[in-house]
Amino acid sequence: MAQQRACQEQDDRASKVTLSTMRLRVLPPTVLQDPRMESLNLDRNKLKHVAGISKLGNLRKLILSKNEIADFPEEIQSLVHLEKLELNQNQIRVIPEGIFSCLPRLKHLRLSNNRLSALPKDLATCSSSLQYLNLSNNLFRAIPQAVLELVSLQELYVQNNTLRQLPRELFEGRPLKMFKANGNPLREPPNEVCAGGIQQILSYFSQLQNCHVEEDRRVKTMFLGASLAGKSTICKSLKQRQVVLVSEEERTVGIEISEFHIQDFTFLFWDFAGQLEYYVTHHVFITPQALVILVINFQKYQLNNGIFQELVGFWINNLFMRVPNSVVLPVGTHTDCCTEEEVEEKKRDIMSKIQAMLEERRANLAHFINNLESSEESEFYVDQWDRLKEMESCTLTILNLVPVNCTNYWDIKKLETTILEHVRNEEIFPNVIRVLPPVYKEVEAAIVDTEQSEGTAEHGIMDLNHLLSEITRREHLSHLGTELFRDILRYLHRIGLIIWYEEIKQLESTVFLRPAFLITMFKILVRYRLVQQLESISVDLLVGEHATIRDQSNWVWTFKSKAMLCQRAMRALVKHQLYLEGMKDVFEEMVGHKAQKGKLFSLLEHFEICLEVRHAKDLNPGAREFVPGKLWETTQNCREAYYLFPTYLNQSEEVSERWGGDHLEDLHIRAYFSPEIPEGFFQRLMVKACSFYSAHWIAKVTCLLICSGKPLLIKENNQKGYSYIELRSRKPAQRTEFQFTWDFFMAIIFIIRKLSEEWPGLHMCMKAPCRTAECPAEFFWPDVDDKNTVTKEEIKTCGTCGHRFRTELLLPKVPSDLEVPQPPPPAHYYVTSYGTTSFGPSSIHVHRQSILDK
Numbered sequence: 055m056a057q058q059r060a061c062q063e064q065d066d067r068a069s070k071v072t073l074s075t076m077r078l079r080v081l082p083p084t085v086l087q088d089p090r091m092e093s094l095n096l097d098r099n100k101l102k103h104v105a106g107i108s109k110l111g112n113l114r115k116l117i118l119s120k121n122e123i124a125d126f127p128e129e130i131q132s133l134v135h136l137e138k139l140e141l142n143q144n145q146i147r148v149i150p151e152g153i154f155s156c157l158p159r160l161k162h163l164r165l166s167n168n169r170l171s172a173l174p175k176d177l178a179t180c181s182s183s184l185q186y187l188n189l190s191n192n193l194f195r196a197i198p199q200a201v202l203e204l205v206s207l208q209e210l211y212v213q214n215n216t217l218r219q220l221p222r223e224l225f226e227g228r229p230l231k232m233f234k235a236n237g238n239p240l241r242e243p244p245n246e247v248c249a250g251g252i253q254q255i256l257s258y259f260s261q262l263q264n265c266h267v268e269e270d271r272r273v274k275t276m277f278l279g280a281s282l283a284g285k286s287t288i289c290k291s292l293k294q295r296q297v298v299l300v301s302e303e304e305r306t307v308g309i310e311i312s313e314f315h316i317q318d319f320t321f322l323f324w325d326f327a328g329q330l331e332y333y334v335t336h337h338v339f340i341t342p343q344a345l346v347i348l349v350i351n352f353q354k355y356q357l358n359n360g361i362f363q364e365l366v367g368f369w370i371n372n373l374f375m376r377v378p379n380s381v382v383l384p385v386g387t388h389t390d391c392c393t394e395e396e397v398e399e400k401k402r403d404i405m406s407k408i409q410a411m412l413e414e415r416r417a418n419l420a421h422f423i424n425n426l427e428s429s430e431e432s433e434f435y436v437d438q439w440d441r442l443k444e445m446e447s448c449t450l451t452i453l454n455l456v457p458v459n460c461t462n463y464w465d466i467k468k469l470e471t472t473i474l475e476h477v478r479n480e481e482i483f484p485n486v487i488r489v490l491p492p493v494y495k496e497v498e499a500a501i502v503d504t505e506q507s508e509g510t511a512e513h514g515i516m517d518l519n520h521l522l523s524e525i526t527r528r529e530h531l532s533h534l535g536t537e538l539f540r541d542i543l544r545y546l547h548r549i550g551l552i553i554w555y556e557e558i559k560q561l562e563s564t565v566f567l568r569p570a571f572l573i574t575m576f577k578i579l580v581r582y583r584l585v586q587q588l589e590s591i592s593v594d595l596l597v598g599e600h601a602t603i604r605d606q607s608n609w610v611w612t613f614k615s616k617a618m619l620c621q622r623a624m625r626a627l628v629k630h631q632l633y634l635e636g637m638k639d640v641f642e643e644m645v646g647h648k649a650q651k652g653k654l655f656s657l658l659e660h661f662e663i664c665l666e667v668r669h670a671k672d673l674n675p676g677a678r679e680f681v682p683g684k685l686w687e688t689t690q691n692c693r694e695a696y697y698l699f700p701t702y703l704n705q706s707e708e709v710s711e712r713w714g715g716d717h718l719e720d721l722h723i724r725a726y727f728s729p730e731i732p733e734g735f736f737q738r739l740m741v742k743a744c745s746f747y748s749a750h751w752i753a754k755v756t757c758l759l760i761c762s763g764k765p766l767l768i769k770e771n772n773q774k775g776y777s778y779i780e781l782r783s784r785k786p787a788q789r790t791e792f793q794f795t796w797d798f799f800m801a802i803i804f805i806i807r808k809l810s811e812e813w814p815g816l817h818m819c820m821k822a823p824c825r826t827a828e829c830p831a832e833f834f835w836p837d838v839d840d841k842n843t844v845t846k847e848e849i850k851t852c853g854t855c856g857h858r859f860r861t862e863l864l865l866p867k868v869p870s871d872l873e874v875p876q877p878p879p880p881a882h883y884y885v886t887s888y889g890t891t892s893f894g895p896s897s898i899h900v901h902r903q904s905i906l907d908k
């Protein structure tokens with residue numbers, strides 16, 4: 055009761071009551087005794103009903119999110135002053151008629167994460183008031199008619215339903231500013247158009263008007279699998295309709311891309327190189343909604359777990375994490391090198407082991423969910439529970455394995471037939487068909503034509519305006535406007551036909567007509583045997599770059615010992631490769647010169663493949679005062695830039711020395727990952743974290759950051775069944791320093807969380823190990839969001855050793871005696887990619903580009 059009172063903020067004019075996370079099963083009668091109440095927040099409780107709520111006839115805001123409501127509370131119809139209603143994350147299936155017609159002032163309605171498939175017709179009576187509607191994560195197959203009548207709607211969210219079509223009327227005649235529909239099997243407009251936003255959708259519909267609609271059947275097909283599995287062989291043989299045996303010298307480096315047609319389908323083949331060194335670039339190119347052909351060399355395959363893990367398990371795990379809804383067709387090659395019985399046996403073994411993996415994943419998720427549900431404090435874990443539930447609802451579709459002998463064309467033909475059968479199956483591939491206005495197809499054809507014309511350079515890089523002028527030379531496209539052209543380019547970028555990174559400032563007017571060129575660029579620096587590449591740069595080329603043989607030895611030494619390349623070394627490497635491939639003309643554009651960095655550097659930084667390391671030792675005496683939220687100038691440094699490639703790091707002594715060993719007293723937490731930490735994840739985390747904290751030391755699986763003289767250690771441990779990233783800092787000497795230390799931890803945790811969003815099938819949870827030496831227990835972290843400090847409790851008791859600890863030793867928490875007399879403002883933590891990080895009440899915007907551009 056005292057707690058309840060503590061959460062009540064009384065005001066002379068209005069009353070506002072917050073009763074979040076209180077394990078309430080019924081509304082406390084005292085709450086219903088204040089008819090003047092205007093705002094009631096009951097989120098994260100265990101409410102099934104809110105009987106008596108009609109007594110609060112003055113409510114303007116009612117939050118019932120994250121409860122256990124299955125029947126829509128009909129008493130809400132008495133709350134005629136209601137402006138904001140949130141019922142998200144409940145289990146509501148039906149909303150009866152007659153509620154919304156009583157709520158004429160309703161502006162904001164959040165119904166996400168329920169089981170709704172329809173809305174009552176009378177929602178339309180809110181048409182002049184309702185501005186915000188969130189229907190995401192429900193079961194809608196179509197946009198309800200009532201929504202089309204909401205003419206004041208400004209924000210509409212319908213992600214993760216089963217919508218196939220969006221009505222044109224939805225985008226016309228209303229002030230819609232924000233619309234999100236990802237995660238639906240949309241054909242009209244296709245997802246790739248919707249991702250471009252309202253303007254692009256509107257333009258799409260206006261193009262669709264009065265013209266013959268065309269259906270495009272296109273499948274992005276990704277060939278994955280270990281090295282020398284036969285990926286390129288299958289890819290080339292399918293394309294050329296004959297047996298093409300690829301020699302070992304022709305091994306794929308990076309990724310190869312090709313397009314071809316089988317019957318009415320267009321296939322875009324992405325052939326990924328199998329060597330480990332290239333995995334770091336995979337996150338750039340492995341995209342959802344594709345058919346994955348997982349190629350397994352049957353000659354190498356043995357019936358033991360080690361080989362299964364290497365040739366199959368590794369890939370299945372990666373797909374689980376990165377594109378958990380994919381369709382995977384396993385293909386066994388080299389069957390001519392095995393007996394028929396062996397082929398059958400291996401096929402059975404692989405399929406059953408994959409099924410066991412699917413089962414294990416299901417069991418793991420069920421176990422995590424069960425843990426949260428059976429916890430005494432389950433209301434503290436609602437967000438984690440939701441995310442697990444979402445993960446449980448999507449899984450890989452594994453098709454039946456096809457054994458092939460790639461030296462026999464009939465087997466290739468058989469594979470082609472199987473692929474076609476599968477892509478025609480709408481149950482498996484609801485997204486294959488896209489309804490497109492003819493101009494989309496015409497521009498695509500013109501671009502392919504331009505790309506293949508003799509005048510186009512080998513690298514296929516073209517300026518946006520030049521490309522437009524090339525396209526509009528065709529009579530039927532002479533009226534193509536810039537905006538429509540950009541919309542179509544965005545669409546073609548999303549389907550993978552071209553690459554156009556309009557979000558990277560330096561590349562906004564550059565179109566890569568041949569995506570493979572970009573990969574050629576990546577592979578120059580992200581490749582196996584990079585040292586040999588460095589060593590093989592010729593003397594002439596060195597001289598041309600004003601470098602000596604001694605410089606070259608220095609580059610090799612710096613790379614071997616520190617995984618760093620200086621700008622000149624990178625220039626020389628790129629020049630070496632581009633000259634070999636006959637693409638001299640693009641060299642300067644890609645690598646730039648001293649004053650202006652080339653496009654390659656923007657790409658590497660954008661994809662967090664390397665970290666720019668400048669030896670900026672001094673503070674800039676001329677810099678303006680640091681003001682949170684404003685751009686802050688760092689010292690301008692004319693010394694040569696170095697780039698650190700964390701993938702190539704191989705020692706960790708220096709970091710261990712600086713850190714000086716773990717102490718029992720350290721504040722210490724772990725982020726656990728299931729099924730494992732994805733390849734390249736930790737390296738990217740280091741690049742991101744070190745971009746924020748300029749004082750840092752990086753090594754193979756560990757990294758030390760310093761902020762305001764305080765060190766924080768980040769360590770990776772990636773073992774099957776025990777994968778975690780550990781954060782450690784020294785226990786603050788003063789109690790007043792806890793806020794700073796936890797803010798530092800939280801900044802890194804938010805970077806980890808932001809990064810992990812790129813792996814939608816990855817489960818991450820935070821735990822703090824018990825502080826008693828040898829005690830194996832861990833404390834689960836409750837949900838962390840940007841509104842709440844993590845917990846209200848003062849003391850935590852270990853269930854295993856029985857010791858009691860002050861909460862601030864385990865979780866982000868300001869010691870309570872410091873809150874008196876003046877409580878600190880609530881901590882807000884927020885990180886968007888590189889851009890912004892907030893610590894407590896202030897925030898820093900990191901404009902990396904502005905530092906680089908100088």
Ligand SMILES: Nc1nc2c(ncn2[C@@H]2O[C@H](COP(=O)(O)OP(=O)(O)OP(=O)(O)O)[C@@H](O)[C@H]2O)c(=O)[nH]1
Pocket residue numbers: 279280281282283284285286287288299300301302304305306307326327328329349387388389390391458459460461
């Ligand atoms: N006998 C036989 N040889 C095959 C078969 N499939 C592929 N090969 C050979 O196996 C070798 C490797 O094939 P690739 O297609 O280059 O393998 P990959 O998976 O693309 O390899 P990476 O480029 O390293 O990722 C080549 O020499 C092919 O000719 C097959 O079914 N039978």
